[in-house]
Amino acid sequence: MANINVRSPHSLSEAEARRRVERLLATEVPQEFGGQISNYHYTFNANTGRGTLRFRASVATIQGTVVVKANYVEVSCTLPWTVAAFKHSIEQAIKTRAAKVLA
Numbered sequence: 001m002a003n004i005n006v007r008s009p010h011s012l013s014e015a016e017a018r019r020r021v022e023r024l025l026a027t028e029v030p031q032e033f034g035g036q037i038s039n040y041h042y043t044f045n046a047n048t049g050r051g052t053l054r055f056r057a058s059v060a061t062i063q064g065t066v067v068v069k070a071n072y073v074e075v076s077c078t079l080p081w082t083v084a085a086f087k088h089s090i091e092q093a094i095k096t097r098a099a100k101v102l103a
Contacts (some may be wrong), residue, residue, distance in 0.1 A: 001078050002078070003076070003079075004075070004077050004079050005075075006076075006091055007072050008075075008095065012017075012102060018044075025053060026044070027078075042054075058082075063077060063078070063095065064077030
């Protein structure tokens with residue numbers, strides 16, 4: 001298992017950051033990666049500012065959390081050993097996408 005924890009700063013209002021993250025995870029990710037992932041499930045609790053996601057990619061089920069705060073968004077997940085070798089690539093992809101979404 002490999003842990004990923006990416007914290008991306010932003011200068012948006014918390015509500016705007018939440019709106020952008022919601023759009024990304026609820027709409028864009030399933031559309032963009034629909035052919036590569038299955039069983040995609042995402043929920044967000046506006047009261048806590050915390051979301052959870054779960055999906056299957058190839059032979060691995062990946063689960064994670066997203067926390068939206070006033071000045072950062074944090075993405076955390078544990079990768080199963082079957083995809084742990086891709087940890088660095090996945091972290092970089094999260095950082096790049098977060099920077100675009102939160103710009």
